[in-house]
Amino acid sequence: MELIFFIEVLAGGLLAGVMYALVALGFVLIYKASGVFNFAQGSMVFFAALTFVSLTERGWNFWLALAATLAVMVLLGVATERVVLRPLVNQAPITLFMATIGLAFVLEGLSQLLWGSQPHGLELGIPDVPMEWLSRKWNVNISQFDLFAAFVAGALVAVLALLFQKTRIGRALRAVADDHQAALAVGIPLQHIWAIVWAVAGFVALVAGVMWGVRNGVQYALTFVALKALPVLILGGFESILGAIIGGLIIGAGEKLAEVYLGPYVGGGIESWFAYVIALLFLLVRPEGLFGEKHIDRV
Amino acid sequence: MKTALAVALAAAAGFSTQAPAQAKEQFVPVNSYWVGPYAPGGSGIAAGMIDYFKLLNARDRGINGVRITWEKCETEYRNDRGVECYERSKNKGPTGATLIHPLSTGITYSLIEKGTTDKIPIVSIGYGRTDASDGRVFPYVFPLMTNYWSQNTAKIKFIGMKEGGMDRLKGKKIVNLYHDSAYGKETIPILETQAKMYGFTVTHIAVPHPGNEQQAQWLQIRQVRPDWVILRGWGVMNPTALKAAAKIGFPRDHIIGVWWSGAEEDVIPAGEAAKGYIAAGFNAPGADHVVIREIQKHVYAKGQGELEDKSRLGTIYYNRGVLWGILTTEAVRKAQERFGKGKPMTGEQVRWGLENLNIDDKRLKELGAVGFMQPLKVSCMDHEGGGAVKFQQWDGGQWKVLTDWIASDQSIVRPMIEASAAQYAQEKGIARRDCSTEK
Structure with a gap:
């Protein structure tokens, strides 16, 4: 009985971790291509989900709304490159980071200005309830929707890995990430690359927003999911897509096990900060994160 | 716009x-x-x-x-x-x-x-x-x-009514799922007092802010196997709780929310999972x-x-x-x-x-x-003045009022209020007014 409960907590944690990884992927993409920690990723998730759900509530067909939202996110990516990033080429990373903080506030305000601040329900037709046969046979509750989210995350990682490793754009992205100036010197169009990567991050934000929107409803609190991605990034490394997934799984399972087995001894409610404890413990062993790149600076 | x-x-x-x-x-x-x-x-x-x-x-x-x-x-x-x-x-x-x-x-x-x-x-x-x-x-x-303490006594009264009498609360298990904040913790003392009074057991489970992830808490609830869950949430914590309850198959009509967990905005994002959920309210x-x-x-x-x-x-x-x-x-x-x-x-x-x-x-x-x-x-x-609450149930489309005004139990609440206020007065050096001289 205890073992079954442990398995249930572990499985639930791993599946929750997949949801965190979905958000973390957006951060990784932009950091990988531009060395910028995109503070606005949570706001992009909110903006994408709110746009999508608002369109569907206005009678748009699901796929049409999805395509339109994707178009909006691509436009947003291009506009971000033009208005926010292009003037800051070769500025210190902290300057770019500060710019993304500004972008986050603008997006949050713009979302509510355009679509209002009311929460919305979102259903994809996949029930977020336990699979009956598993419950009946093993008394283990695993949600169908969680499994679907895991599948989506897996597919997304596969597509992104292919993009980065097997395409010209991917090579260019990696080159830009290594050194802006060197990439420019060999003829890689920095602006195009940044626009592409922000557009892809917008797509990832849309997927994450829809998944989290189904889980909790589409509302302002979606911006907080970024907080869930931070320990994942610390642990997995800011530059690794695989790291985001593995990091998500470790953080998800770790925090749930801690909440269930340690929480009662310290008053509960520990999972949100315990995730950071796990991440920081990993940092002691691997300062660049589990899959982060080792930086060697010559002095 | x-x-x-x-x-x-x-x-x-x-x-x-x-x-x-x-x-x-x-x-x-x-x-x-x-x-x-x-x-x-x-x-x-x-x-x-x-x-x-x-x-x-x-x-x-x-x-x-x-x-x-x-x-x-x-x-x-x-x-x-x-x-x-x-x-x-x-x-x-x-x-x-x-x-x-x-x-x-x-x-x-x-x-x-x-x-x-x-x-x-x-x-x-x-x-x-x-x-x-x-x-x-x-x-x-x-x-x-x-206030929160008054509504809590009305809530326990409501649960007693549902169980067939206050004496039937003996041996029941109630989980208090609360937002891990001063607001969320406010009713812990009164629940403890009432648990001793009526013989039910209460388990307090905290949900860290903002409450958008509650798998661990609801797995704990599943293990406790409570008869009722009191939901003391705010914002996104509410629909997330209802979704998570559905995920472990906990009946929503055995979840009783505070009035900050009982608006349309708390249930619509949860969709079907919110159907049957009950919440307190002080306005219809x-x-x-x-x-x-x-x-x-x-x-x-x-x-x-x-x-x-x-x-x-x-x-x-x-x-x-x-x-x-x-x-x-x-x-x-x-x-x-x-x-x-x-x-x-x-x-x-x-x-x-x-x-x-x-x-x-x-x-x-x-x-x-x-x-x-x-x-x-x-x-x-008495700056509260009323103290009663109604209970309402979400039918998937709107809130339906279930009860008339249910009075709070001031024999429990008032002594606690006076003790707490007296302590505040002592800390701040406030002289209590003599109400008999007020016109």
Whole structure:
């Protein structure tokens, strides 16, 4: 009985971790291509989900709304490159980071200005309830929707890995990430690359927003999911897509096990900060994160 | 969109002006939040209150000829902004701020001493500092209608009713799933007291802010196998809890929420998972109340309503705002009876009005609010005045009222309030008022 409960907590944690990884992927993409920690990723998730759900509530067909939202996110990516990033080429990373903080506030305000601040329900037709046969046979509750989210995350990682490793754009992205100036010197169009990567991050934000929107409803609190991605990034490394997934799984399972087995001894409610404890413990062993790149600076 | 733009501009400026100064006007600050995570509550309540003021101005020429004016100020549910809004609004209008609705427990705490010094009543309806119900220690603070401890005793009464009697609570298991904050923890002591009294066991499970991930908590609940779950959530924590309950197959009609977990905004995002969920409330839902119909007739029919989305008329938060408007204006009316009809009242005078509020069934009928709110009798001793709650159930499309007003158990609540208030008075060196000398 205890073992079954442990398995249930572990499985639930791993599946929750997949949801965190979905958000973390957006951060990784932009950091990988531009060395910028995109503070606005949570706001992009909110903006994408709110746009999508608002369109569907206005009678748009699901796929049409999805395509339109994707178009909006691509436009947003291009506009971000033009208005926010292009003037800051070769500025210190902290300057770019500060710019993304500004972008986050603008997006949050713009979302509510355009679509209002009311929460919305979102259903994809996949029930977020336990699979009956598993419950009946093993008394283990695993949600169908969680499994679907895991599948989506897996597919997304596969597509992104292919993009980065097997395409010209991917090579260019990696080159830009290594050194802006060197990439420019060999003829890689920095602006195009940044626009592409922000557009892809917008797509990832849309997927994450829809998944989290189904889980909790589409509302302002979606911006907080970024907080869930931070320990994942610390642990997995800011530059690794695989790291985001593995990091998500470790953080998800770790925090749930801690909440269930340690929480009662310290008053509960520990999972949100315990995730950071796990991440920081990993940092002691691997300062660049589990899959982060080792930086060697010559002095 | 237009309202949102206006509010955004107001937020950017930190303040907005609604109307030019008039000679006979009663100024009421509307400090609320129209953006951010709690905007659904803040915008709905503010709209209801403003629409009620508009109704009185349009239909009755204000209160005995004194028009009600107001100004919006965006607090973003932040203490610093709440204090800033208070400071900016306290001297507006011919007599300064009538009273302040801080619309946040945190802001209420920040304003208790300021309001007392400035002689501006701090009115926290359904939130704030529970022990401020003892008016001897808190002369300028009014947690009107019902406080968290009162509603908790009504909640246990309701569970007792469902179980077939209070004696049937013995041996039952209740989980208190609470937002890990001062607000969330507020009812732990009273639940412990009631658990001992009735023989049920209570397990407190904390959900860290913001509450958008609750798998671990609900797996714990599954292990406890409770008969009932009390949901003390706020914002995204509420739909997430209902979704997570569905995920472990816990019956939603055995989850009882506090009134900050019982609005449309708490259940709609949860979709089907919210069906059957029960929540407490101190204002009735629905647009089929005389007072709401009057607002539709005198305000919305003329295109002057505050809500852009008219479907929000009659929702829980909107109706709560109307209730706040009623209490605000009734306090002014009461003050006018003593200090001069047809004159704008000062905060000090309105404090007297609040302390002598007596909204009985007859007055409720005149207000068009029978069944919409409970009768209320405030006194120097008792700044709460009501204490009863109704229970409502979400049927997937709307809230259905399940019960009549269920009275709280003041034999449990009042001694705890007095003990806590006495401790506060001792810490702050406050001499308790002698209510027998108050007129």
